[in-house]
Amino acid sequence: MECLLCDSPVSRPPTWKGLFTDRGKSRLCPRCEEGFVPAEGSPLLGDWDGTPYEGALDAAVSLYVYNDAMKNYLRQYKFLKDAALAGVFSDAIRQAPILKRRKAVPVPMHPERLSERTFPQVEEMLAFAGIPFVPLLEKTTARNLGKMGREERRASEPLFCLAENAEVRQADYVLVDDLYTTGTTLHHAAHVLKNSGARSVAALTLIRA
Numbered sequence: 001m002e003c004l005l006c007d008s009p010v011s012r013p014p015t016w017k018g019l020f021t022d023r024g025k026s027r028l029c030p031r032c033e034e035g036f037v038p039a040e041g042s043p044l045l046g047d048w049d050g051t052p053y054e055g056a057l058d059a060a061v062s063l064y065v066y067n068d069a070m071k072n073y074l075r076q077y078k079f080l081k082d083a084a085l086a087g088v089f090s091d092a093i094r095q096a097p098i099l100k101r102r103k104a105v106p107v108p109m110h111p112e113r114l115s116e117r118t119f120p121q122v123e124e125m126l127a128f129a130g131i132p133f134v135p136l137l138e139k140t141t142a143r144n145l146g147k148m149g150r151e152e153r154r155a156s157e158p159l160f161c162l163a164e165n166a167e168v169r170q171a172d173y174v175l176v177d178d179l180y181t182t183g184t185t186l187h188h189a190a191h192v193l194k195n196s197g198a199r200s201v202a203a204l205t206l207i208r209a
């Protein structure tokens with residue numbers, strides 16, 4: 001087998017168990033794997049106090065920092081569009097404690113990145129990791145958030161609405177997204193779920209920038 005990112009050979013001793021458990025699992029060499037650095041701490045949700053989005057998110061966790069290894073991964077993902085690359089982080093996602101006892105809700109493709117699409121489709125990553133999810137949200141705008149100033153972003157019109165036939169229960173949800181930068185996207189998404197009756201809304205992102 002070859003490493004998905006650098007093509008160097010990956011030796012994994014064949015086992016009977018592996019025949020079944022490794023199926024559909026993406027493989028990286030140890031050197032590439034070590035390049036991904038776990039993010040420590042949590043995004044500062046207090047930044048949103050005093051705005052209409054205060055308290056929308058109850059917790060947030062990011063798995064990795066945005067470093068050279070991650071940039072390289074995203075670049076390859078963009079060029080190869082290889083479904084297997086969506087599975088690189090399957091184990092890490094599956095093991096995230098924040099997913100336990102919460103219903104996963106993928107954040108729909110961001111207005112911010114519609115033109116670039118350099119990031120893995122969140123639904124694809126969840127499917128690869130074998131995590132059930134409910135697509136409750138739809139995006140409402142194609143405006144480019146990246147070009148808005150901080151205050152403008154906070155005051156902007158809602159970015160998401162409930163998907164058709166979506167049923168939000170009095171349950172605990174976790175929004176899943178690729179990137180946490182300013183938190184605008186996730187706060188907007190959480191706000192919609194909270195207003196529709198969600199008991200709590202957390203967020204899990206692959207990367208924190």
Ligand SMILES: [Zn+2]
Pocket residue numbers: 003004005006007008028029030031032033
């Ligand atoms: Zn490699």
